[in-house]
Amino acid sequence: MVYCGAxxxxxxxxxxxxxxxxxxxxxGVEIPHSAGLLGHSDGDALLHAVVDAVLGAAGRGDIGRIxxxxxxxxxxxxxxxxxxxxxxxxRPAWAVGNADVTVVAEEPRLAPYMDEIRRRLExxxxxxxxxxxxxxxxGLGPRDAIACYAVVELTAGGR
Ligand code: MG
Numbered sequence: 115m116v117y118c119g120a121x122x123x124x125x126x127x128x129x130x131x132x133x134x135x136x137x138x139x140x141x142g143v144e145i146p147h148s149a150g151l152l153g154h155s156d157g158d159a160l161l162h163a164v165v166d167a168v169l170g171a172a173g174r175g176d177i178g179r180i181x182x183x184x185x186x187x188x189x190x191x192x193x194x195x196x197x198x199x200x201x202x203x204x205r206p207a208w209a210v211g212n213a214d215v216t217v218v219a220e221e222p223r224l225a226p227y228m229d230e231i232r233r234r235l236e237x238x239x240x241x242x243x244x245x246x247x248x249x250x251x252x253g254l255g256p257r258d259a260i261a262c263y264a265v266v267e268l269t270a271g272g273r
Contacts, residue, residue: 121211121269124170126163129261140217140224140260141231141246142194142238147222151260154183158193160217160246160262164235165196167213167266172204197238204268211269212243219260224248239266 132138136150141160151157165177174180181188181196188196201210213235217224224231225248232246251257 121267122171122173123265123267124167124172126166126168126170126264126266127262128159128162128166129256129259130157130159130162131259138222139193140227140262141215142192142234143227143230145222145224145227155181155188155191155193155196159260160215160231160264161193161197161238163262163264164213164215164239164266165193165200167264168197168200168204168210168239168268171266171268172208174200174203194234194238201238201240204271206271208268209271210239210241210243211267212241212245213239213264213266214245214247215262215264216247216249217260217262218249218251218256220250220253220255220257 130151130153132149133152134149138145138147138150139156139158228246232244235244236242
């Protein structure tokens with residue numbers, strides 16, 4: 115695929131409910147907490163948002179089309195596998211130029227885990243140009259969920 119002009123940018127968003135008794139996995143990193151994200155896979159809303167941002171930039175649809183909840187083979191699967199598969203599909207035509215992610219959670223406090231999540235994303239995306247931000251909702255929520263927003267810029271592959 116020959117792409118002329120500005121490099122494509124994709125946006126991704128996801129939100130998953132926090133429920134007691136599940137592991138909390140965000141950005142492929144397990145975070146100690148009394149509740150985890152509900153989902154067909156491991157519920158990793160951060161990686162789901164990044165997957166959708168990559169797919170958006172590449173013009174390849176969305177995560178639900180590629181990994182539907184009805185697929186028993188992905189039940190309980192690590193969402194890192196989703197991102198690995200999507201990156202494998204967009205390479206070698208594309209590489210990630212940069213990624214910027216915002217996580218919105220009232221709890222737990224995510225600051226201690228931001229560096230580990232960023233390094234994990236850098237590995238999955240094959241770039242060191244990754245930024246991850248954590249915010250609370252300033253008391254406005256979501257209170258029983260974690261929401262994530264991601265922007266990914268692709269650049270010509272083969273680097
Ligand atoms: Mg999701």
